[in-house]
Amino acid sequence: xxxxxxxxxxxxxxxxxxxxxxxxxxxxxxxxxxxxxxxxxxxxxxxxxxxxxxxxxxxxxxxxxxxxxxxxxxxxxxxxxxxxxxxxxxxxxxxxxxxxxxxxxxxxxxxxxxxxxxxxxxxxxxxxxxxxxxxxxxxxxxxxxxxxxxxxxxxxxxxxxxxxxxxxxxxxxxxxxxxxxxxxxxxxxxxxxxxxxxxxxxxxxxxxxxxxxxxxxxxxxxxxxxxxxxxxxxxxxxxxxxxxxxxxxxxxxxxxxxxxxxxxxxxxxxxxxxxxxxxxxxxxxxxxxxxxxxxxxxxxxxxxxxxxxxxxxxxxxxxxxxxxxxxxxxxxxxxxxxxxxxxxxxxxxxxxxxxxxxxxxxxxxxxxxxxxxxxxxxxxxxxxxxxxxxxxxxxxxxxxxxxxxxxxxxxxxxxxxxxxxxxxxxxxxxxxxxxxxxxxxxxxxxxxxxxxxxxxxxxxxxxxxxxxxxxxxxxxxxxxxxxxxxxxxxxxxxxxxxxxxxxxxxxxxxxxxxxxxxxxxxxxxxxxxxxxxxxx
Amino acid sequence: xxxxxxxxxxxxxxxxxxxxxxxxxxxxxxxxxxxxxxxxxxxxxxxxxxxxxxxxxxxxxxxxxxxxxxxxxxxxxxxxxxxxxxxxxxxxxxxxxxxxxxxxxxxxxxxxxxxxxxxxxxxxxxxxxxxxxxxxxxxxxxxxxxxxxxxxxxxxxxxxxxxxxxxxxxxxxxxxxxxxxxxxxxxxxxxxxxxxxxxxxxxxxxxxxxxxxxxxxxxxxxxxxxxxxxxxxxxxxxxxxxxxxxxxxxxxxxxxxxxxxxxxxxxxxxxxxxxxxxxxxxxxxxxxxxxxxxxxxxxxxxxxxxxxxxxxxxxxxxxxxxxxxxxxxxxxxxxxxxxxxxxxxxxxxxxxxxxxxxxxxxxxxxxxxxxxxxxxxxxxxxxxxxxxxxxxxxxxxxxxxxxxxxxxxxxxxxxxxxxxxxxxxxxxxxxxxxxxxxxxxxxx
Numbered sequence: 001x002x003x004x005x006x007x008x009x010x011x012x013x014x015x016x017x018x019x020x021x022x023x024x025x026x027x028x029x030x031x032x033x034x035x036x037x038x039x040x041x042x043x044x045x046x047x048x049x050x051x052x053x054x055x056x057x058x059x060x061x062x063x064x065x066x067x068x069x070x071x072x073x074x075x076x077x078x079x080x081x082x083x084x085x086x087x088x089x090x091x092x093x094x095x096x097x098x099x100x101x102x103x104x105x106x107x108x109x110x111x112x113x114x115x116x117x118x119x120x121x122x123x124x125x126x127x128x129x130x131x132x133x134x135x136x137x138x139x140x141x142x143x144x145x146x147x148x149x150x151x152x153x154x155x156x157x158x159x160x161x162x163x164x165x166x167x168x169x170x171x172x173x174x175x176x177x178x179x180x181x182x183x184x185x186x187x188x189x190x191x192x193x194x195x196x197x198x199x200x201x202x203x204x205x206x207x208x209x210x211x212x213x214x215x216x217x218x219x220x221x222x223x224x225x226x227x228x229x230x231x232x233x234x235x236x237x238x239x240x241x242x243x244x245x246x247x248x249x250x251x252x253x254x255x256x257x258x259x260x261x262x263x264x265x266x267x268x269x270x271x272x273x274x275x276x277x278x279x280x281x282x283x284x285x286x287x288x289x290x291x292x293x294x295x296x297x298x299x300x301x302x303x304x305x306x307x308x309x310x311x312x313x314x315x316x317x318x319x320x321x322x323x324x325x326x327x328x329x330x331x332x333x334x335x336x337x338x339x340x341x342x343x344x345x346x347x348x349x350x351x352x353x354x355x356x357x358x359x360x361x362x363x364x365x366x367x368x369x370x371x372x373x374x375x376x377x378x379x380x381x382x383x384x385x386x387x388x389x390x391x392x393x394x395x396x397x398x399x400x401x402x403x404x405x406x407x408x409x410x411x412x413x414x415x416x417x418x419x420x421x422x423x424x425x426x427x428x429x430x431x432x433x434x435x436x437x438x439x440x441x442x443x444x445x446x447x448x449x450x451x452x453x454x455x456x457x458x459x460x461x462x463x464x465x466x467x468x469x470x471x472x473x474x475x476x477x478x479x480x481x482x483x484x485x486x487x488x489x490x491x492x493x494x495x496x497x498x499x500x501x502x503x504x505x506x507x508x509x510x511x512x513x514x515x516x517x518x519x520x521x522x523x524x525x526x527x528x529x530x531x532x533x534x535x536x
Numbered sequence: 537x538x539x540x541x542x543x544x545x546x547x548x549x550x551x552x553x554x555x556x557x558x559x560x561x562x563x564x565x566x567x568x569x570x571x572x573x574x575x576x577x578x579x580x581x582x583x584x585x586x587x588x589x590x591x592x593x594x595x596x597x598x599x600x601x602x603x604x605x606x607x608x609x610x611x612x613x614x615x616x617x618x619x620x621x622x623x624x625x626x627x628x629x630x631x632x633x634x635x636x637x638x639x640x641x642x643x644x645x646x647x648x649x650x651x652x653x654x655x656x657x658x659x660x661x662x663x664x665x666x667x668x669x670x671x672x673x674x675x676x677x678x679x680x681x682x683x684x685x686x687x688x689x690x691x692x693x694x695x696x697x698x699x700x701x702x703x704x705x706x707x708x709x710x711x712x713x714x715x716x717x718x719x720x721x722x723x724x725x726x727x728x729x730x731x732x733x734x735x736x737x738x739x740x741x742x743x744x745x746x747x748x749x750x751x752x753x754x755x756x757x758x759x760x761x762x763x764x765x766x767x768x769x770x771x772x773x774x775x776x777x778x779x780x781x782x783x784x785x786x787x788x789x790x791x792x793x794x795x796x797x798x799x800x801x802x803x804x805x806x807x808x809x810x811x812x813x814x815x816x817x818x819x820x821x822x823x824x825x826x827x828x829x830x831x832x833x834x835x836x837x838x839x840x841x842x843x844x845x846x847x848x849x850x851x852x853x854x855x856x857x858x859x860x861x862x863x864x865x866x867x868x869x870x871x872x873x874x875x876x877x878x879x880x881x882x883x884x885x886x887x888x889x890x891x892x893x894x895x896x897x898x899x900x901x902x903x904x905x906x907x908x909x910x911x912x913x914x915x916x917x918x919x920x921x922x923x924x925x926x927x928x929x930x931x932x933x934x935x936x937x938x939x940x941x942x943x944x945x946x947x948x949x950x951x952x953x954x955x956x957x958x959x960x961x962x963x964x965x966x967x968x969x970x971x972x973x974x975x976x977x978x979x980x
Contacts, residue, residue, distance in 0.1 A: 122699070122700060123645075124645070124696070125645075191658060204961055324962060327961070327962055332962075371765055371767075372763075372764040372765055373764055373765075374764055376766045386767060387765055387767035387769055387770055388769070389769045389773070434708070434709050440767065440768070440769055441708070441769075442709075442769060443708045443709050443710050443769070443772040443773075443776070444709065444772055444773040444775075444776035444777070445709035445710065445712050445776055446686055446714055446776055446779050446780045446783065447712075447714060447715070447733075447734070447735070448709065448776065449773075449776045449777045449779070449780035449781075450733070450734070450735040450736060450780045450783070450784075451734075451735050453735070453738070453777075453780065453781075453784075454735040454736070454737060454738045454739060454742075454784075455734075455735045456739075459739040459742065508753075517746075521746065521749055521750050521753060522753065524742075524750050525750055525753040525754045525757055526757075528750075528754055528777075529754065529757045529758065529761065530757075530758055530761050530762070530770055530773050530774075531757065531761045533773065534769065534770075536765070
C-alpha cells in the first residue's frame with residue numbers, strides 16, 4: 001500500500017534532467033533543486049506555475065547571467081533550432097555559452113563590486129578606486145577563480161600595493177587590486193569588520209557597533225573584538241581623505257576602542273577574537289587578517305559556502321533562501337534549510353566553482369517556471385518565477401541592444417569616473433539608480449517614467465531616421481507586416497506577438513493613416529512596457 | 537484612413553487585450569487644476585557650503601571675531617542680526633533663530649548627510665533625507681488635497697558633495713525628490729525656463745493625440761502583462777506612470793511656468809536662480825506640494841559651494857545675502873498674502889564657519905556652533921534659542937544636535953518624529969533618532 005504523500009511524489013517526480021551523470025556537478029545541483037521542490041510543493045499543497053516558454057527562459061538567462069537581453073536574431077535562432085522545445089542539453093549549451101562569454105565577466109564584475117564594496121558607485125572619493133577593483137574582479141571572473149581563493153585574496157590583500165600614482169585625473173591606484181575594500185572603509189576596523197561579516201558571513205554586525213544587536217545575540221564587545229583583526233591598518237593621511245597610502249602594522253593584535261565609543265563592559269582595548277569567542281593563533285610578522293581569512297574559508301565554517309550559494313540564488317530567483325541575502329541569523333531562518341545545506345555541500349565539493357553553481361541553478365526546474373500563476377503562492381516557495389525590475393545598468397544596456405544604439409562601453413579603459421559622469425549611460429544610471437536590497441523591491445520613480453516616455457534615448461530609438469532597429473524593421477524588403485511586428489517584438493520582448501496580439505495590432509496598423517507612425521508608436525509602447533523593463 | 541476608423545480599431549484592440557484599461561491615465565491628461573488650500577507644507581532654503589553664523593544670525597560686533605559687518609536691530613526687541621539681512625530683520629517676529637546647532641562632522645559630504653537626514657553617514661543603513669521622510673508623512677494625511685504633483689520637489693540642488701544626502705534612501709525612489717533646475721544657471725540668460733522638469737513634455741510630434749494613442753496601447757499591454765502576475769513591482773511601476781502622466785497634463789506642467797507671474801513680483805524675489813526658485817516654491821506649495829527645497833549655490837548660479845567662504849568671506853557673504861534677503865523676505869510676504877502663512881520655511885546649511893578669520897579674510901568649516909532659522913507655521917515667532925560665548929567659539933546654552941534639529945523640524949511640520957519606516961537592513965528606523973530632544977520652546 002502506498003501512502004498518499006508517496007503517491008504524490010510518484011506522480012510529480014521529475015521527468016527529465018533529474019538524472020545526473022556521475023561527476024557532472026552542475027547537473028547534480030539542478031537535480032538537488034528539482035528533487036527538493038517536488039517534495040516541498042507537494043507538502044505545501046502548492047501547484048507550481050507552468051514551465052516558462054523557451055523564449056522567456058532564454059531572455060531570463062541572458063538578463064541574469066550577462067546583464068542584457070538577447071539579440072532578436074539569437075532568440076530567433078534558438079527557437080528555430082528547437083521547433084519542438086529546447087531540451088536540457090540545448091539549454092545547457094546556452095548557459096555555458098553565456099558563462100564563457102564576455103557578458104558574464106562584465107555583468108558579474110558589477111554584481112560582485114556592488115556586493116563587496118557598494119561605496120564604489122555611491123561615494124565620489126571611493127570612486128577613484130573603482131577601476132583597480134573592477135580590474136581585479138574581471139581577472140578573477142575570467143579565470144573562474146574558486147570562490148574561496150577569491151575571498152582569501154581579498155581578505156589578505158597586500159595593502160602597500162595600494163600606492164597612489166598621480167594621473168591627469170588625480171591619484172589612482174598604481175596596481176589593480178582588491179585594496180578598495182579597505183580604502184572605501186577609510187581603513188576603519190569597525191567598518192571593515194561589518195563589511196567582512198556582511199559579505200562573507202551574511203551577518204549584519206553594524207548594530208552591535210554601538211550597542212548589543214537588538215535582534216540577535218551579538219554583543220557590542222564581541223563586535224569590537226572581531227574588528228581588532230583590522231586594528232593594524234593605517235593610512236598616510238598627508239595626502240588626505242581615503243587616498244592616502246595604506247600600511248599595516250602586523251604586530252597590532254589589540255585594538256584601542258576609539259574615544260567616542262564607550263563599551264558597556266568598560267574595557268578600552270580588546271584582543272582580536274573570532275565571533276565564536278575563540279582566540280586566533282597569530283604568526284609573528286604576519287597580518288592577523290590572514291588568520292581571519294583561513295578561519296573564514298575553512299571547510300568547518302559552512303556558513304561561508306551557504307552565504308555564497310544564497311547570494312547567487314537570490315540573484316537568479318529574486319529572493320534568497322535566507323532573505324535578505326546578507327541577513328543570516330537566528331531570527332531570520334532559511335525557508336529551505338536542507339536545500340541550502342545540500343547546495344552548499346555541492347558548491348564546496350565542486351571546488352567553490354561559481355560557474356558550476358550558476359549553471360546548476362539556471363537549469364533547475366524552479367528557475368524555469370513561468371512568472372504567471374493563477375493563485376499567488378508565497379514567494380518563499382519559489383513556485384513561480386517573480387517579476388524582477390531590471391537594475392539601472394541592465395535596463396540601459398538592454399535598451400541599447402533593443403534599439404540598435406549600442407555604443408561600445410569599454411570597462412577596461414579605467415576611465416575617470418568624473419568624466420564618465422558626462423555620458424548618456426551615467427546620466428541614465430543616475431536617474432534609474434535604486435539601491436533596494438531585494439531585486440523585487442526596486443521601484444519606478446516619476447522621473448524614470450518621464451525619461452522612458454519622453455526622453456531622448458527612446459525618442460531616438462523610435463525615430464526612423466536615427467534608429468537602427470526601427471529603420472531595419474521598417475525598410476527590410478523581405479519583411480511583410482507580420483515580419484515587421486515580429487522584428488519589433490523580438491528586439492524588445494524577445495518573443496513573437498501572441499496570436500491575439502498579432503491580429504489586433506495588424507488591425508491597428510492597418511487602420512492607421514501612416515504605417516510608419518503606427519509602428520513607431522508600437523515600438524515606443526514596447527520599450528515603455530513592464531514586460532520590457534523587468535525580468536520575468 | 538479616417539481618424540474615426542483608426543479610433544475604432546484602437547478601441548477593438550483595447551477591448552480585447554485582457555480587459556480594463558489603466559484607470560486614471562486618459563482623463564487625467566486633460567484634467568484641470570483644482571484650487572484648494574492645502575494643509576501645512578514645508579519650504580527648505582538650503583545654503584550649500586555652510587553659511588557663516590557670525591555674519592548672519594549670531595553677530596559678535598564687540599569681538600574681533602565679529603569681522604567687518606555691523607549688527608542691526610530687528611522686529612524683535614533686543615535681538616540683533618547681521619546688517620546684510622535687513623528684510624529678514626524686519627520679519628524676524630515670524631521666525632525663530634536656533635543659534636547653537638552643534639554637530640560632529642566638518643567635511644561637506646558627511647555634514648550634508650548628517651544635517652539633511654539627522655543621522656551620521658557610514659554603516660549599512662541608507663537614511664532618507666528629511667524632505668523625503670516628511671513629505672511621505674504629509675502626503676499621506678487624509679486632509680491633504682489631491683495634487684497632480686509629487687510630494688517632494690528639489691529646486692536647483694548641488695548634490696556633488698554627497699548625492700545620498702539628497703535621496704530617499706531606504707524609502708525607495710517613490711519618495712525621491714523630483715529634481716528641477718539642477719545645474720541651472722542664470723534664469724534670464726536661459727529664457728526663464730531653467731527651472732523646469734526634465735522630459736516633462738513629449739518630444740516634438742509625439743504629444744497630444746499621439747501620446748494619448750501611445751498611452752492607450754501601453755495601458756493594454758500593461759493590463760495584459762499584469763494578469764496573473766501579482767507583483768508589487770508592477771503596481772509600483774503603474775503608479776509611477778500614472779503620476780508622470782498626470783504631471784504631463786497641463787495643470788501640473790503649468791505649475792513650473794513662471795511666465796504666469798507678474799514681472800513686478802519676479803523682480804521682488806530677485807532675478808537670480810534662487811529668487812526665482814523661491815517663487816517656484818510658492819507656486820508648488822500653492823498647488824499642494826508638501827515639501828519643496830530651494831538651494832542657494834551661488835549669486836548668479838553656476839557656482840557650487842556658495843557659502844564655503846574660505847577666502848574673502850565678507851564680500852562673498854554680502855553678495856549672497858543680497859540674493860537671499862529679498863527672495864526670502866518676499867517669499868514670507870507672498871505666502872502670507874495668499875493665505876499660505878502656515879507654511880513652514882526653514883533656512884540652514886550643513887555647518888557654520890570658524891569665528892576666527894583666517895589670513896585670506898575667510899572663515900573655515902566650523903560644526904561646533906552654528907545657526908538655523910525656522911519661520912511661519914508651527915513656530916513661535918521671535919524666539920531665539922541657545923547662546924554662544926563672546927568669541928562665538930563655544931555653546932554656552934542649549935546645544936542642539938542634528939537629531940534634535942531633525943525632531944524639531946518634524947514637529948514643526950506637524951509630523952511625529954517617532955514614526956518609523958522599515959529600513960534596508962530590515963529594522964524599523966524612526967524619522968528622528970529616538971534619543972533626540974526637540975526644541976520645544978519654538979514650537980507653537
